[in-house]
Amino acid sequence: MSLLVQSLSAGYAGRPVLDCISLPSMGGGSLCALLGPNGSGKSTLLKALAGLLPYQGQIHLEGQELKQMPGAERLKRIAYLPQSLPRGVHLRVLEAVLAALRLGGRAEPRDLARAESVLQRLGCESFALSYLDTLSGGQRQMVGLAQALVREPRVLLLDEPLSALDLHHQLRTMDLLAGLAREREMVVVIILHDLQVALRHCDAAVLLQAGRVAAAGTPAQTMTPEHLARVYAVQARVEACSQGHLQVIVDACSPAVQR
Amino acid sequence: MRDAYAGLLRRHGLILGLMALAIVASCTWDFTTGPAGLSGSRLLELLLAPWSSDAPMDADRVIVWDLRLPQALMAVLVGAALGLAGAEMQTVLDNPLASPFTLGLSEAAAFGAALALVLGAASAWTVVASAFAFACLAALMLDQVASRLAMSAGSVVLFGIALVFSFNALLWLLQFIASPETLQAIVFWIMGSLVRADWPKLAGLSAVLALCLPLALADAWKLTALRLGEERAASLGIDVVRLRRRSLLRVALLAATAVSCVGTIGFIGLVAPHIARRLCGEDHRFYLPTSAMTGALVLSAAALAAKLILPGAALPVGVVTALVGVPVFMAIVLRRGALA
Numbered sequence: 001m002s003l004l005v006q007s008l009s010a011g012y013a014g015r016p017v018l019d020c021i022s023l024p025s026m027g028g029g030s031l032c033a034l035l036g037p038n039g040s041g042k043s044t045l046l047k048a049l050a051g052l053l054p055y056q057g058q059i060h061l062e063g064q065e066l067k068q069m070p071g072a073e074r075l076k077r078i079a080y081l082p083q084s085l086p087r088g089v090h091l092r093v094l095e096a097v098l099a100a101l102r103l104g105g106r107a108e109p110r111d112l113a114r115a116e117s118v119l120q121r122l123g124c125e126s127f128a129l130s131y132l133d134t135l136s137g138g139q140r141q142m143v144g145l146a147q148a149l150v151r152e153p154r155v156l157l158l159d160e161p162l163s164a165l166d167l168h169h170q171l172r173t174m175d176l177l178a179g180l181a182r183e184r185e186m187v188v189v190i191i192l193h194d195l196q197v198a199l200r201h202c203d204a205a206v207l208l209q210a211g212r213v214a215a216a217g218t219p220a221q222t223m224t225p226e227h228l229a230r231v232y233a234v235q236a237r238v239e240a241c242s243q244g245h246l247q248v249i250v251d252a253c254s255p256a257v258q259r
Numbered sequence: 260m261r262d263a264y265a266g267l268l269r270r271h272g273l274i275l276g277l278m279a280l281a282i283v284a285s286c287t288w289d290f291t292t293g294p295a296g297l298s299g300s301r302l303l304e305l306l307l308a309p310w311s312s313d314a315p316m317d318a319d320r321v322i323v324w325d326l327r328l329p330q331a332l333m334a335v336l337v338g339a340a341l342g343l344a345g346a347e348m349q350t351v352l353d354n355p356l357a358s359p360f361t362l363g364l365s366e367a368a369a370f371g372a373a374l375a376l377v378l379g380a381a382s383a384w385t386v387v388a389s390a391f392a393f394a395c396l397a398a399l400m401l402d403q404v405a406s407r408l409a410m411s412a413g414s415v416v417l418f419g420i421a422l423v424f425s426f427n428a429l430l431w432l433l434q435f436i437a438s439p440e441t442l443q444a445i446v447f448w449i450m451g452s453l454v455r456a457d458w459p460k461l462a463g464l465s466a467v468l469a470l471c472l473p474l475a476l477a478d479a480w481k482l483t484a485l486r487l488g489e490e491r492a493a494s495l496g497i498d499v500v501r502l503r504r505r506s507l508l509r510v511a512l513l514a515a516t517a518v519s520c521v522g523t524i525g526f527i528g529l530v531a532p533h534i535a536r537r538l539c540g541e542d543h544r545f546y547l548p549t550s551a552m553t554g555a556l557v558l559s560a561a562a563l564a565a566k567l568i569l570p571g572a573a574l575p576v577g578v579v580t581a582l583v584g585v586p587v588f589m590a591i592v593l594r595r596g597a598l599a
């Protein structure tokens with residue numbers, strides 16, 4: 001599995017967002033972090049990759065252009081988890097996962113087994129029969145992830161999947177995603193705001209700024225003090241901790257922003 | 260997990276079965292209740308052998324076959340149509356306060372009926388046809404706006420509210436210029452009453468329900484997925500705009516037919532989905548039929564209550580449903596307010 005993005009422009013009616021961006025090729029089994037300040041085009045890029053937005057340029061999936069791929073084929077290969085969590089939905093967790101899997105006809109026993117296995121793997125089995133509107137934000141986020149994973153995609157696109165999770169679940173989810181990516185030869189593109197998580201868990205990182213790529217490469221190559229100062233307008237250091245892991249330490253906002 | 264889920268599915272099946280029994284019971288009670296004081300055995304005799312009665316018994320036959328039976332069945336069918344339409348509408352508009360009347364369909368129908376009455380319609384059927392035509396016109400406008408502009412659920416609701424106000428204004432204009440007799444006829448029509456039930460209308464509404472319910476159930480998984488959010492549904496390969504359009508067309512057909520048969524009967528389309536949601540959740544394979552059956556049961560019970568509260572007065576059922584509906588509506592609004 002490989003995902004290649006070249007000269008991609010995309011946006012919304014009358015509002016272009018991404019301006020001719022190209023990304024390093026992403027291979028199966030890897031986790032790629034999409035980073036950048038608010039409004040830099042991260043979610044737009046993810047939606048374009050999911051085939052939910054019209055675009056110019058090329059998105060190649062295993063050498064095949066996304067636009068030329070039949071809809072059913074695209075859906076089988078790509079799963080996308082949007083940022084928004086469903087609210088006030090009186091639907092059981094298992095039914096929500098089944099609905100993601102089965103969009104026509106009867107639920108087959110095999111579907112039920114798949115849904116059950118994904119929920120167990122994500123540690124959601126204890127609330128599998130609870131209603132979504134009784135769950136916490138973090139639990140609903142895990143259910144969203146289960147909906148994306150149950151389709152066994154080759155490309156998994158996640159828009160801030162950790163935003164409602166506590167520290168323990170953030171680490172667990174990232175470990176799980178890394179494991180699944182390797183196991184299934186899956187490309188995982190994940191929007192993150194926590195740079196530590198990106199440094200520690202991802203194989204590649206792309207830093208976006210105002211619809212363009214500011215830096216791309218390994219997380220260490222991407223998150224340099226210079227890049228962070230330019231993109232986030234912060235004075236930051238990237239230093240190894242006592243155990244040798246790289247960490248971003250933010251000292252202050254840049255003077256330009258303080259003014 | 261699978262065993263527990265199988266248990267839940269059985270429970271949903273049981274709820275549907277019990278509701279069907281309750282509808283039969285309510286409809287039967289409704290059928291046997293009335294000012295004529297016909298005994299149970301006499302009703303059964305007339306029901307089983309309608310043509311065997313001799314001349315003096317003709318009045319009884321008319322009561323059973325032309326009044327009691329069509330009205331009792333009409334309550335069930337109209338309730339089912341409005342319950343189903345309300346459930347679909349709340350899902351596709353992502354709004355728990357939506358009902359078939361949120362989008363101005365009933366106001367359009369009322370205006371159509373009033374226009375026919377003001378223009379001196381020759382027969383009751385002209386009034387019904389005019390009401391139906393205007394409800395369909397409103398639905399068509401809504402459909403065009405929703406699909407051409409690929410509007411979001413919120414925008415469709417706003418456009419619907421605009422339609423409500425427009426048709427209401429036009430209706431008031433007609434009432435202003437109508438003669439006192441016509442005004443009375445308009446008011447009676449708007450009030451919503453099962454008295455207008457007859458067999459051709461029953462056949463028409465049955466056909467519409469028989470068409471819409473299977474089509475809605477065929478979209479059940481997609482509608483369930485839509486509850487998880489438009490973006491998520493789109494990412495699952497659902498064409499949200501087309502799904503919403505199909506669903507709105509079904510809602511329009513159901514509401515327009517129901518309203519043109521019996522006038523405006525409020526709150527069934529609002530209340531039935533809420534009860535159904537509490538009973539079996541929003542898995543639309545169960546939610547849609549449960550909402551239809553809840554609507555049927557509530558309207559049948561309301562028709563019965565109307566007869567029991569004021570025996571012999573033929574209290575319009577729309578009055579009863581509104582009187583029950585308003586407190587429920589207020590409870591929903593207040594609860595939402597408390598949650599916010």
